[in-house]
Amino acid sequence: MSTVDASTVDSAVGTVERPTADPDLSRLSLNQKTTNSWGVAQAVDGCVRAGVPAIGLWREPVQEIGLEQAHKLVRDAGLRVSSLCRGGFLTAPEPSARRRALDDNRLAIDEAATLGAPCLVLVVGGLPEGSRDLPAARALVADALAELAPYAGERGVRLALEPLHPMYCADRAVLSTLAQALDLAEAYPVEQVGVVVDTFHLWWDPAVFEQIRRAGDRIASFQVCDFNLPIPADALLARGMMGDGVIDFRPFREAVDATGYTGDIEVEIFNADVWAADPDEVIATMIRRYANLVL
Template sequence: MARFSFNQATATGWGLEELVAGCVAAGVPGVGLWREPVREYGVERAARLVREAGLAVTSLCRGGFFTADGWRDENLRAIEEAATLGTRELVLVSGGLPAGSRDVDAARDRVADAIGELVPHAEAAGVRLAIEPLHPMFCADRCVISTLGQALDIAERYDPGAVGVVVDTYHLWWDDTVFRQIARAGDRIAAFQVADWITPLPEGVLLGRALPGEGCIDMRRFRDAVDAAGYRGAIEVEVFHADLWARPGPEILAAAITAHLTHVA
């Protein structure tokens, strides 16, 4: 439990105050937060809430989407929000192809240039930009960074304290190079997130995640790999699934803790 973190997206129906109270009652030390519900609650108010509860904010999701209009200002706001919440790790989802484009290489170059533009601002705020690769099925519309190797090719241009990577089992389990890339990542691993892969995928593949142990991913192999690379940070359970979201928040949290202790820790 010392490394367990409960990602807010795993229980979308749970308000922030209820989530924080539930985590404190269950002995959970950390939470991963999302910008939209935090902004709705109030960033400074949320920061006070988690700080007074004694919880660590293990990551804030998300910045990125570098093909969207106004991406720079939006990411500067995200950096500021992460700093206010007291988390070092701002998760970046790069965004997909620009409208009308089929040039994925140019889209990846654009991601690298955008991150480079943000680095001085992140360093000044004490925030690390954490590049998250997403499964290739999301490449066109959500994230042109599909492998840990691609994320590292960008991150390695900068100091490890400024730009890191996210290891998410759901997005990376299929890659036959992933364990070599985890070893390569070393101290650039900014966050470790766990969710299982289940089939058949539901309509709307974004919601095809499951709690650890319910699918086909070897969770402990991933945990052993990030540990061997030197990662000592939080292990966030982050699951998107409509059936899970329909359950009461305390029940979701209890199931996530059991899954973590049984299949990951």
């Protein structure tokens, strides 16, 4: 990852636009994965230093310091929690594995409620080991959602179905399009089940803007990061800083805003170079790219 001094043109973006002097950061959220080397306390402090008002938390670092301590750190810093990542992985067919998955998702819902997270992001799971039956795996997700949605609603947490890029269909998410996620979500009250619009996962879909309009108030989370080429050997790490890849972000933001969504815009990046960089510099670059390319 390259960083550029804020007083100069950000050449990596491929634009002559200078960084916005006082960008509106009121909706910007740092997803913890973007600064992966930081624990909760460091990420909270980093947001405060940079003037980022919200944070997307991950369950594992929250559990490392304890749920109540994480909640206190965020609350005392005056930050919002934009989301909790992640629940899901609901495609195990064996009864015992299925019970464990459902129990863990109920726990994740409880954690989100304690943290004040408006939504729990669900990465629904890929094909069961040895299976080629994609419709059956999707049916397992639908069955699990029927159990989890009322539980989430009782606790004031919305389940946010995240469709993932098709290259992750086999191992991570048998939901690949926003249309598929909405087909499942629409069976439930809007306060129980929504969807995630993530530019990395959806930029390729020719129907995406039609489906964003369809989503309306089902949008529970809006996440941005770029799709980098070449794709690394570990495809999970193909996400990039806005401006380093091939995505045009402003049309996505405008389409999401047109639905009436006024929630946080979360930057979530899985990238080895970003993770190896100085996290404060990562946030500084994130703010510049957000101002120049997303707003």
